[in-house]
Amino acid sequence: MSIFKDNPQVVIIADSTGETAETVMRAGLSQFGLKEVEIKKYTQIEEPEQIIKVIERYKNSNCLIAFTIILPELKETLKEEAKKYNLPIIDLIGPVIEKISHFLGITPQLKPGAYREVDQTYYQRIEAIEHAVRCDDGRDLRTLFKSDLVIIGVSRTSKTPLCMYLAYHGIKAGNLPLVPEVVPPKELFTFNPEKIFGLIIDPEELRKIRRERLKSMRLDYLADYAQLKRIYEELNYSRQIMEKIGCQIIDVTNKSIEETASEILTKRRDF
Structure with a gap:
């Protein structure tokens, strides 16, 4: 029993x-x-x-x-x-x-x-968390491009939680959103591409995620932000940027934060 x-x-x-x-x-x-x-x-x-x-x-x-x-x-x-x-x-x-x-x-x-016990690893983790917060969504570009890793991608591809997870493991990670209407900073194209990871996702899955996000905020879930036409436009644009940079591209469709982080760390060790 x-x-x-x-x-x-x-x-x-x-x-x-x-x-x-x-x-x-x-x-x-x-x-x-x-x-x-x-x-x-x-x-x-x-x-x-x-x-x-x-x-x-x-x-x-x-x-x-x-x-x-x-x-x-x-x-x-x-x-x-x-x-x-x-x-x-x-x-x-x-x-x-x-x-x-x-x-x-x-x-x-x-x-x-x-x-x-409090050791160097502890302080390294705290510093990495502070770093992730400081340059979340590309807020502080000067800090962002001092990161161990830079995560790029369209909205709702889990860039922020991924950076926080990496920070917990002592890695200074920052993220930058890619939006067709916003020209990426020039530093993105001169930064070491081996330290940049681009996140992509299945369009249908992203639409579902965005709709749920809008509903949770009590906004119109049929807004352009959650429409497939807009999503395809953003994803195509982001992939063009990633290919221009020559960075690693990771598909996060149906993946947990832990799985994505593990894939990033594995690829990072292969450099």
């Missing part, structure tokens, strides 16, 4: 922020069409008593417990308490650490939250 029969819950117990556990569980649940499962997080767990209290709360619940606990004594407490009430558990980090330890031939530090 599946534990996901009625009102399923996922309970996350973590000795740090619990973000890793939540990301992994949501990815796993999505494979079963379970995107709306309730997830409860109990983080910064440092004492066995905290674990006992959480398990006690869910002893009669239809829940799956996922945990990222590093310290052996805390992990043992969790396993014992879960077994007492026959609650299913998943250790999301233990097996990974064991495999790495075996592969490297060294003993792990067993330091909770070690990977989240």
Whole structure:
């Protein structure tokens, strides 16, 4: 019998922020069409008593417990308490650490939250996010052309969220919209084309996206902005610009931000 029969819950117990556990569980649940499962997080767990209290709360619940606990004594407490009430558990980090330890031939530090300590990577990420905000939609051209990557394309091809996603990974990305009525800045044609990525999309898909955008703003979804004639005009114009630049072109039709970013990073490594 599946534990996901009625009102399923996922309970996350973590000795740090619990973000890793939540990301992994949501990815796993999505494979079963379970995107709306309730997830409860109990983080910064440092004492066995905290674990006992959480398990006690869910002893009669239809829940799956996922945990990222590093310290052996805390992990043992969790396993014992879960077994007492026959609650299913998943250790999301233990097996990974064991495999790495075996592969490297060294003993792990067993330091909770070690990977989240403030280091140079953190500051690099913050700087990249500030950069993305500063030159979003080509607002600051001087900053834009100091980017690690420049993303170009017509409206609603996910340029902004893509830049923010790349920024989270420490990459300074800026974006510039391509509109037939607006002449692109001359710097776009002198900037290193290997650092420029052009986004294209299926016209029908773009029309659907634009219509939904207009509806959400309570505007006329039949406006020229969402008409196929206009969309074809914009896409043809943008492709002409991209080909003139000689940049990489990526089709984002039905792709998630993560998929597009992964493709960009792969192509970037191939330069």
